[in-house]
Amino acid sequence: MRDPKRGWFVYRWKAQRDQTDGFIQTQRRKVLNRLKQRLDYEESHEFYRCGTPTCATRTFEDAMENFFKCPVCGKSLNRLDNEELKGALRWKINQLQEELK
Numbered sequence: 001m002r003d004p005k006r007g008w009f010v011y012r013w014k015a016q017r018d019q020t021d022g023f024i025q026t027q028r029r030k031v032l033n034r035l036k037q038r039l040d041y042e043e044s045h046e047f048y049r050c051g052t053p054t055c056a057t058r059t060f061e062d063a064m065e066n067f068f069k070c071p072v073c074g075k076s077l078n079r080l081d082n083e084e085l086k087g088a089l090r091w092k093i094n095q096l097q098e099e100l101k
């Protein structure tokens with residue numbers, strides 16, 4: 001014999017769980033897109049820094065316009081190594097793609 005109350009409880013619980021899964025998947029997809037855009041940006045740009053913590057990171061174009069000298073503090077701008085960041089982005093993108101399969 002079926003217990004309708006129990007059946008309803010199971011249904012509600014399942015529906016709620018599906019909803020939560022859907023929400024998480026949507027969030028994951030959004031995060032994944034943002035990470036891909038960021039990786040694209042990192043891969044297509046070179047970045048330069050003067051080393052002063054309060055000064056901004058500059059793109060190659062920006063650094064060139066300033067003759068590779070920081071317009072704020074006057075120190076020379078050096079190429080920033082973003083390999084580590086790109087590696088971390090790729091790793092996270094792979095992980096999210098695996099989870100979305």
Ligand SMILES: [Zn+2]
Nearest residue numbers: 050055070073
């Ligand atoms: Zn500076």
